[in-house]
Amino acid sequence: MKTQVVASPEGWQQFESLLRIYAATDLDQPHLSSIWKDLDDLPARYGPPLGAAVLLLDQQSAADSHQVIGCGALAATQMKGACEIKRLFIQPAFRGLGGAKVLIRDLIQKAQAEGYDQAVLSTWQSNVAGLSLYRALGFLPVPSFKTHPNPELIFLGRPLRAADAQPPS
Secondary structure (H helix, E strand, O other), X not given: OEEEEOXXXXXXXXXXXXXXXXXXXXXXXXXXXXXXXXXXXXXXXXXXXOOEEEEEEEOOXXXXXXXXXXXXXXXXXXXXXXXXEEEEEEOHHHOOOOHHHHHHHHHHHHHHHOOOOEEEEEEEOOOHHHHHHHHHOOOEEOOOOOOOOOOOEEEEEEEOOOOOOOOOO
């Protein structure tokens, strides 16, 4: 598996298609999600200079055509120096193969390259597999960095500055 930065109209269409599948099938409490507003203008929310969107590609596909199997993004937050890792999604047939770890590592590297000091994310208490992965990659509980109506949302973060951060394992 490898990642590819979304930079072309075709890439944004693929990213949007995956987000719509995510919203329809995997998104917990979709009626409370900001994904619908994001879908109105994805490049504005997740594009440069403050964000990035990436596609996860299956390298087992034909050499000249990799299958898009997942996605993720990062976006600026209201917290100075912090970006949020968002919209992590792996198509069900490809889960359990390490794709989420590849996406998160890539997004952490992109956030570091953009000069962010901290990466934050949010998830639900019921996301046991995600919580385990996030903790393994150095994410620890942090204060809320956004307003959300459900108090069961968990907020995690990790430093990105070289002096404070260990490389993601």
